[in-house]
Amino acid sequence: MAEQVNKRIEDTINELEQMRRTGLYDEEEIREIARKRKEFEYRVQRRVKQKDDYVHYIAYELTLLEDIALRRKNNNLHGKKKELEYAIAKRLNKVFKQFIYRFQNDLEIYFQYIKFCRSVGFDYAVSAIIGQMLQIHGDKPKMWQMASLWESEEQGNLETAKSFLLKGIHRHPESHELYLDLFKIEVLLACKAKDDEIKEKHIKRADVVWKNGAKAIDDVSFLFKICDYALRFDNTESIADEIKREIWAHNDNKAVWSYIALKELENFHWSEIEEFVDEDEDLKYPKIMSYFIAVYTEALQRFTDKKLCSKFIHELLSLNESICTDIQKITAVKEAWMYGHENELLTDDMYEFGIKLLKLENVSNEELLKILEFALIRIPEAPSVWKEKLLLSKGNEDEILTTLKKATKALNQDDAMNIWNTALDVIDEKETLMKLHKQFQNCESTILLAVKPKLLQKMYDYNGLKAARILYEELTKTPPLQKDVQTAMIKIEKSQDKPNAKQIRKCYEYLALHHGQENVDVWMDYMNFEMKFGNAQLSPAIYRRAVASLKKDLVDDFIKAQTLAKIK
Secondary structure (H helix, E strand, O other): OHHHHHHHHHOOHHHHHHHHHHOOOOHHHHHHHHHHHHHHHHHHOOOOOOHHHHHHHHHHHHHHHHHHHHHHHHHOOOOOOHHHHHHHHHHHHHHHHHHHHHOOOOHHHHHHHHHHHHHOOOHHHHHHHHHHHHHHHOOOHHHHHHHHHHHHHHOOOHHHHHHHHHHHHHHOOOOHHHHHHHHHHHHHHHHHOOOHHHHHHHHHHHHHHHHHHHHHOOOHHHHHHHHHHHOOOHHHHHHHHHHHHHHHOOOOOHHHHHHHHHHHHOOOOOHHHHHHOOHHHHHHOOHHHHHHHHHHHHHHHHOOOHHHHHHHHHHHHOOOOOOOOHHHHHHHHHHHHHHHHHOOOOOHHHHHHHHHHHHHOOOOHHHHHHHHHHHHHHOOOOHHHHHHHHHHOOOOHHHHHHHHHHHHHHOOHHHHHHHHHHHHHHOOOHHHHHHHHHHHOOOOHHHHHHHHHHHHHHHHHHHHHHHHHHHHHHHHOOOOOOHHHHHHHHHHHHOOOOOOHHHHHHHHHHHHHHHOOOOHHHHHHHHHHHHHOOOHHHHHHHHHHHHHHOOHHHHHHHHHHHHHHHHO
């Protein structure tokens, strides 16, 4: 191995001499470059090859090339490039070849090699690299596509690009990308052809390509992509018409209707949809918009699909002013929303959006309530509808409690928690809050845990300190004892004109008992309270209890926090 390394280092002597002669590097820098190269050569010549050894070696030499270019620019030295930069690039080329040979399955190496060749002007080598890559990785359609793109876009060789795609299709007859790229090349060749006979030949080939693709690929999205491209050119009009007919033949697929609707907005018309256009709609909206609405309306009658309905509404909202006025857009959105509502096609998100829209339109509470009740019969699991019903029930105690009870049964726990929080926000009467408290005792434990702190605060806000203390006592009897409940009660007690130290201490004791093992802040706050507002003489005892109670890994944190607090 040493002999081979020395031979490789000898081969770099001329490069080092050129560095010295041009004055780009001094003696010490040149020795360091030689040392680093020798080190890298030993690494890549080891019996067990490591990928990182090659990566670091190549990275070092590429950085050196950049540094040489920078020094030439700064010192205005432009001679001996062939003897220096070109020599380094040639040697790096050999290192890359060794790298690929040792790690043939790593695709990234091929891409890095191609990038290197392009950066140093070795474009002639790229085709060979791609060929080698395809021998190893021809089982991946993306590789054939990449090879074709290189030949077509970088080399301008469409015929070679076609040959790669044809070979790729032979191995991957169900690849969307390969058929689409081949179709694009035939269309481009037709556009470039000056002779009508040659142009017609490429059009016929493009026609064969998409038809073969359609037979091999059972996916309408392939037809959509082919159609999109064909519609861009005038000389592919006959092909586009055939593709449109093929797309319509798949109208049992709901994706076809969404695609056709969007194409109608782009002025690409399907005559088959004219029978679905409502005459009233045609008078109310521009022709393009009428076609768009007709397609989606027919689709929603054929496919009772909530996602399709949501897509219809979202696409109506995105219509720009070149297609319709704002008033026309809003009218169409409201009609689409109401259609979805009446036919059970709205998701919870769509209900949330629609309710906001109806409010902006100043719909009366009575009308809105009818819509909500109608919706809840059909989709009782919609949290936004329950929430809106609660908000509309504000001031009606019985309605709030009834709605809350029904919502708790219909919704999952997370959504039910949110509804309880909404109910607490809505309630502004003492009596209602007390009744809610009784209902609260029978609800799911997870919900109960989530809203305990808020209920306690609400009880204080509307029923006063005594009621809050009674509720607090009740809550502390029901495990688990949440930290948030204790801190909420401490906050309430501290907010009084004359805080009751005994009551606050009681809350801190609950906190320390149930959360003192894993929470440094509990003890810090307790001591801080006694020092400032309670009995400072109790502070040392609390300190000792903290050290004894906290987990071992938290004791040091507590001691440090206490020390810093004393310094401040």
